[in-house]
Amino acid sequence: MSEELLRLEHLSIDYKVKGGYLSAVNDVNLSVNRGEILAVVGESGCGKSTIAHSIMNLLPGGNEEVEGKILFKGEDLRKYSRKQMEAIRGKDIGMIFQNPLDSLNPVYKTGKQVEEAILLDGIDRVQAWNKVLELYKDVKMPDAEVRANSFPHELSGGMRQRVMIAMMLSRNPQLLIADEPTTALDVTIEAQILEIIKDLKKTYDTAIMLITHNFGLVAEVADKIAVMYAGEVIEYGDVFEIFEKPLHPYTTLLMKALPRKTKHEGRLQTIDGNVPRILDKKPGCRFANRCPYAMEKCKDNTPPEIHVSEEHKCRCFLLEEQAEGKEAAE
Amino acid sequence: MLVFAVTLLVFSLLYMMPGNPIDIITDRKVSAEKRAELVHQYGYDQPLHVQYVRWIKKIVTEQDFGQSVRYKVPVWNLMKDRIPRSVKLCGWSLLIEMLLALPLGLLAAIKKDSFYDRFSVNFTLMLTSMPSFWLGALLILIFAVGLKWFPISGFEHARNYVLPVAALTAGSLAGTLRLTRAEVLEVLNEKYVTTALAKGLPYRTVMFKHVLRNALIMVTVSVFMSLPWLISGAVVTEKIFGIPGMGNLLLNSIVVQDFPVVQAVLLIIAILTVICNLLSDIVIAILDPRIRIAIGGGDK
Amino acid sequence: MSSKSRETLHACLHNVNFMIGFFMLLSVVLIAIFADKIAPYGYTDQLVGPQFTSPGGSYLFGTDELGRDVLSRVIYGTRITLKVAVLGASLELIIGVVIGLSCGYFGGAIDHVFTFLTDLTWCIPGTILALAVVTLIGKSLTNSVIAIAMVCWASYARPIRAKTMSLKTMAFVETGKAFGESSVALMFRYILPNVIPSLIVMVSTTLPSTILSTTTLSFLGMGSQAPSPDWGLALSKGIDYIGSAPWLSIFPGIALVYTVLGFALFGEGVRDILDPHLKSQ
Numbered sequence: 001m002s003e004e005l006l007r008l009e010h011l012s013i014d015y016k017v018k019g020g021y022l023s024a025v026n027d028v029n030l031s032v033n034r035g036e037i038l039a040v041v042g043e044s045g046c047g048k049s050t051i052a053h054s055i056m057n058l059l060p061g062g063n064e065e066v067e068g069k070i071l072f073k074g075e076d077l078r079k080y081s082r083k084q085m086e087a088i089r090g091k092d093i094g095m096i097f098q099n100p101l102d103s104l105n106p107v108y109k110t111g112k113q114v115e116e117a118i119l120l121d122g123i124d125r126v127q128a129w130n131k132v133l134e135l136y137k138d139v140k141m142p143d144a145e146v147r148a149n150s151f152p153h154e155l156s157g158g159m160r161q162r163v164m165i166a167m168m169l170s171r172n173p174q175l176l177i178a179d180e181p182t183t184a185l186d187v188t189i190e191a192q193i194l195e196i197i198k199d200l201k202k203t204y205d206t207a208i209m210l211i212t213h214n215f216g217l218v219a220e221v222a223d224k225i226a227v228m229y230a231g232e233v234i235e236y237g238d239v240f241e242i243f244e245k246p247l248h249p250y251t252t253l254l255m256k257a258l259p260r261k262t263k264h265e266g267r268l269q270t271i272d273g274n275v276p277r278i279l280d281k282k283p284g285c286r287f288a289n290r291c292p293y294a295m296e297k298c299k300d301n302t303p304p305e306i307h308v309s310e311e312h313k314c315r316c317f318l319l320e321e322q323a324e325g326k327e328a329a330e
Numbered sequence: 331m332l333v334f335a336v337t338l339l340v341f342s343l344l345y346m347m348p349g350n351p352i353d354i355i356t357d358r359k360v361s362a363e364k365r366a367e368l369v370h371q372y373g374y375d376q377p378l379h380v381q382y383v384r385w386i387k388k389i390v391t392e393q394d395f396g397q398s399v400r401y402k403v404p405v406w407n408l409m410k411d412r413i414p415r416s417v418k419l420c421g422w423s424l425l426i427e428m429l430l431a432l433p434l435g436l437l438a439a440i441k442k443d444s445f446y447d448r449f450s451v452n453f454t455l456m457l458t459s460m461p462s463f464w465l466g467a468l469l470i471l472i473f474a475v476g477l478k479w480f481p482i483s484g485f486e487h488a489r490n491y492v493l494p495v496a497a498l499t500a501g502s503l504a505g506t507l508r509l510t511r512a513e514v515l516e517v518l519n520e521k522y523v524t525t526a527l528a529k530g531l532p533y534r535t536v537m538f539k540h541v542l543r544n545a546l547i548m549v550t551v552s553v554f555m556s557l558p559w560l561i562s563g564a565v566v567t568e569k570i571f572g573i574p575g576m577g578n579l580l581l582n583s584i585v586v587q588d589f590p591v592v593q594a595v596l597l598i599i600a601i602l603t604v605i606c607n608l609l610s611d612i613v614i615a616i617l618d619p620r621i622r623i624a625i626g627g628g629d630k
Numbered sequence: 631m632s633s634k635s636r637e638t639l640h641a642c643l644h645n646v647n648f649m650i651g652f653f654m655l656l657s658v659v660l661i662a663i664f665a666d667k668i669a670p671y672g673y674t675d676q677l678v679g680p681q682f683t684s685p686g687g688s689y690l691f692g693t694d695e696l697g698r699d700v701l702s703r704v705i706y707g708t709r710i711t712l713k714v715a716v717l718g719a720s721l722e723l724i725i726g727v728v729i730g731l732s733c734g735y736f737g738g739a740i741d742h743v744f745t746f747l748t749d750l751t752w753c754i755p756g757t758i759l760a761l762a763v764v765t766l767i768g769k770s771l772t773n774s775v776i777a778i779a780m781v782c783w784a785s786y787a788r789p790i791r792a793k794t795m796s797l798k799t800m801a802f803v804e805t806g807k808a809f810g811e812s813s814v815a816l817m818f819r820y821i822l823p824n825v826i827p828s829l830i831v832m833v834s835t836t837l838p839s840t841i842l843s844t845t846t847l848s849f850l851g852m853g854s855q856a857p858s859p860d861w862g863l864a865l866s867k868g869i870d871y872i873g874s875a876p877w878l879s880i881f882p883g884i885a886l887v888y889t890v891l892g893f894a895l896f897g898e899g900v901r902d903i904l905d906p907h908l909k910s911q
Contacts, residue, residue: 053524056527056528058524058527058528082533086530086531086532086533087530088530089527089528089529089530090528090529090530090531091530094528094529095528097521097524097525097528099521102520102521102522103521103522103524103525104522104525105522105525105526105540105543105544106522106544106618106619106620107543107544107547107617107618107619116526116529116531116539117529117530117531120529120530120531151619151620153619153620164525167525167529168528168529170529171529171530335746335750336750336753336754339750339753339754340754455891455894455895456887456891458838458894459838459842459887459890459891459894460887460890461842461845461846461849461862461865461883461886461887461890462846463846463849463862463865463866463869464865464879464883464886464887466869467865467868467869467872467879467880467883468880468883470869470872471872471876471879471880475872475873475876555752558752558754558755558756558758559755559756561755561758562755562756562757562758563757565757565758565761565850566757566846566849566850569849569850570869580758580761581761581850581851584761584762584765584852585851587765592762596754596758596762599754599755599758600753600754603752603753603754603755604753607752607753
């Protein structure tokens with residue numbers, strides 16, 4: 001259908017830690033098309049943010065090892081020099097962070113920080129400032145002029161996140177990576193911010209990679225979902241397909257954990273245990289120890305990525321069994 | 331309030347000292363009447379608080395710091411030539427310290443764990459372990475005695491000040507460099523640095539405009555806080571290089587127990603320090619808008 | 631318990647700063663203990679050789695203006711410096727415990743006085759205030775250490791005060807209070823044991839500057855008096871002859887830097903081991 005913008009191929013990221021490697025991301029394959037919203041969902045610590053930062057080449061630096069390809073419009077960003085990356089950042093790919101409280105520099109006025117990005121395109125100051133005010137209106141900032149002349153600590157969390165969005169959209173990037181953009185905000189503000197993101201997608205046709213742990217949010221805005229667990233994408237596909245027919249036990253459990261508006265089924269379902277920290281790469285399904293359907297082979301064999309349909313992939317032996325079961329029945 | 335307390339402290343400190351100032355200036359042969367007359371003339375027979383009020387009043391209204399009991403001239407006359415020399419020494423040292431410590435500290439932090447970083451960390455540790463008087467001696471030995479580039483002592487020419495300024499700068503330079511490094515490392519971890527990079531700013535711009543700018547806040551505070559150290563260091567440096575500044579005046583006056591002079595020098599240094607502290611508050615307020623609001627009082 | 635002390639030992643052995651500092655200090659302590667055995671001459675023996683002999687030969691570090699052996703004087707000087715260290719450390723400990731603990735524990739009026747006095751002492755540069763104090767109580771080595779401690783008391787008391795304040799609100803102290811323990815018992819039996827690591831860190835990190843300040847006072851003629859082999863005093867004499875006999879100032883200086891560096895490395899090591907949190911700051 002539409003053109004592919006970003007493609008991750010066999011992306012693995014390990015952090016060097018005392019006594020070995022911590023596998024943060026393992027063999028991840030994803031793609032985002034132009035004008036599409038891909039939601040990356042998972043519990044905290046599953047490697048979502050690491051992926052986001054690695055695309056921008058903004059990992060903390062020093063102790064991580066990256067393997068695989070990060071293709072943006074067909075070109076591997078991992079082969080880009082620092083200069084080339086600087087040219088891509090903000091211009092082609094924008095990024096919004098989780099906590100708007102400390103992602104703005106406290107000593108500069110918010111408008112100036114947005115303007116700083118616009119000026120990179122060689123626009124003169126007056127025009128740039130007007131653009132800032134325009135952007136503030138786009139992100140529905142009340143009293144745009146006043147807020148642009150305010151310091152970050154004078155704004156509420158929601159307003160700061162608007163500033164971040166304005167800043168990252170100021171140069172019309174084709175892809176926006178939003179790393180938990182609403183986690184630190186109130187529910188009402190969350191809804192507003194999501195509205196803004198959806199609107200912007202419509203107006204500017206920006207592709208968005210939305211990283212979140214909130215499955216409910218995904219249902220509202222996303223076109224595609226990638227469910228992550230312990231550094232691996234365990235299920236990936238069209239949002240309707242996955243909501244209708246989740247295949248991986250983990251996805252199923254996550255969806256059961258969602259509060260429903262209509263039925264009251266007593267307590268919310270929880271998943272026992274925690275996301276494991278994978279220290280050594282051993283074969284085996286990473287979810288096996290928490291999976292209600294775990295089988296003997298799950299412990300020592302890594303489940304393959306099974307294509308259910310062209311767009312829908314899943315890593316689970318259950319699917320293999322079912323497929324075999326079907327074959328056997330035939 | 332603080333200024334008042336300081337003047338009181340300086341004043342009373344000196345009156346707790348052993349020995350009667352009159353004994354020092356007079357001979358043993360001087361008769362008791364003559365001595366009493368002198369005591370009265372200098373006002374030492376009055377209660378302490380009266381003396382204190384008179385002392386302060388004279389300073390404020392007539393810039394009269396009293397008479398040196400040793401040299402028999404007004405204290406101000408002794409100080410007025412010496413102040414510029416000490417100020418010159420401290421001023422240059424402060425300037426050079428800032429000009430060197432900030433970029434070097436920034437570089438050490440950016441290139442953390444590199445050879446340069448480890449070198450600068452260890453080198454500055456060496457410098458702080460080195461007493462300034464010994465460093466001064468080494469400088470004299472190498473550059474004045476050995477290479478004969480600069481004179482050993484003297485105070486008339488700019489050339490005279492090179493070695494003293496270097497000796498004085500070294501200690502504080504090390505401290506400020508280490509602090510700058512630590513502060514920059516802290517700021518580098520801040521989210522807004524990632525934001526600045528994410529919006530496409532060149533690395534260099536981010537380092538100077540965002541990182542250094544924020545690290546400067548704490549560094550400025552500490553530089554102002556370290557000014558007393560600089561002044562103490564100046565005392566030592568002036569002694570080594572034989573510069574007749576305020577430090578030497580203070581030392582000599584303590585040795586000969588010339589109370590009015592000691593009082594006056596201490597007072598000036600103390601007031602200078604208070605002013606520096608005030609200035610540092612102002613500078614921080616300028617650098618950090620969060621504090622600006624707090625001082626300005628509430629929301630707009 | 632034993633596994634914890636083994637862990638600490640392990641941390642010590644693997645901390646480069648600590649180990650280097652430890653061995654540097656060990657050598658200084660050994661020299662100080664065996665000074666009479668090592669030193670070729672006594673530190674006051676005059677005219678053991680010609681005046682101003684250059685280093686080398688039978689006078690390894692040369693001789694001074696009174697024909698005294700510089701090497702012997704440097705060796706005996708270790709005793710002075712270690713005396714300063716021990717005296718300084720105990721004074722710092724007393725100040726830290728008494729003032730820091732009571733300000734932190736009682737708060738209120740005592741604490742206000744503390745804060746005010748801190749501000750006040752910050753108004754006059756340390757060395758200069760110490761000069762005044764020494765003039766007041768008389769010039770001697772011990773007095774110069776006391777003067778330094780009196781001037782720097784705030785920086786010794788401050789970290790202990792902060793630590794005490796945070797400990798005071800913790801559950802185990804509240805429990806003690808509920809059992810009707812007296813304030814003194816609470817302070818010394820409940821809080822003090824938990825403050826000890828901070829105390830050790832405070833003392834070991836401030837000792838280098840205490841030694842330097844004391845030497846500075848000696849250099850200015852306000853500390854040790856002749857014929858003490860104090861390195862600061864030796865240096866101040868040495869400066870007068872720097873053109874003709876530089877060895878008079880070089881060797882005591884090297885000894886001093888070596889010792890202070892040893893203390894500084896040791897202090898950093900101790901801090902890293904006992905207070906890993908501080909390391910990141």
